[in-house]
Amino acid sequence: VESFALELAPYNIKVNAICPGNYYDGPLWSDPARGLFVQYLNAGKVPSAKTIEDVKQFYLSKSLIKRGCLPSDVAKAIFYAVEQTYETGQAIPVTGGQVMLR
Incomplete structure (x- = not known):
């Protein structure tokens, strides 16, 4: 995600990934x-x-x-990623806190 975001940033294209639980x-x-x-x-x-x-x-x-994780949780994360104008190169976790429990 980061490499792709670096390549496309000069063209004003954002790249983010949604990572559902x-x-x-x-x-x-x-x-x-x-x-x-x-x-x-x-x-x-x-x-x-x-x-x-x-x-x-x-x-x-x-x-x-x-x-x-519910489909609506992922949909909300997608809407966030699409609506914001500054974020790029991010993996957005939709895990309900699972990643904190390792």
Whole structure:
């Protein structure tokens, strides 16, 4: 993002990236056959979990906001990036504070 922003700044073109957190309600996590919640339950990644919902609640409890990223969260970040006139070369996290919990 930074390199691209440096190249395009002379042409008054801004470059930013929106970096969403986990969409727990999307297919990557919630697909009933192959989603990560199912895979993590089957692999025993959450030792106390007995159901897919237990796995989901475990991951939600690790989030500061206690929910996953929503499409509206990403849309608001996109609107911010488009409306402002000064910001360029930034990766804009939409993580609900997840990046602070490493």
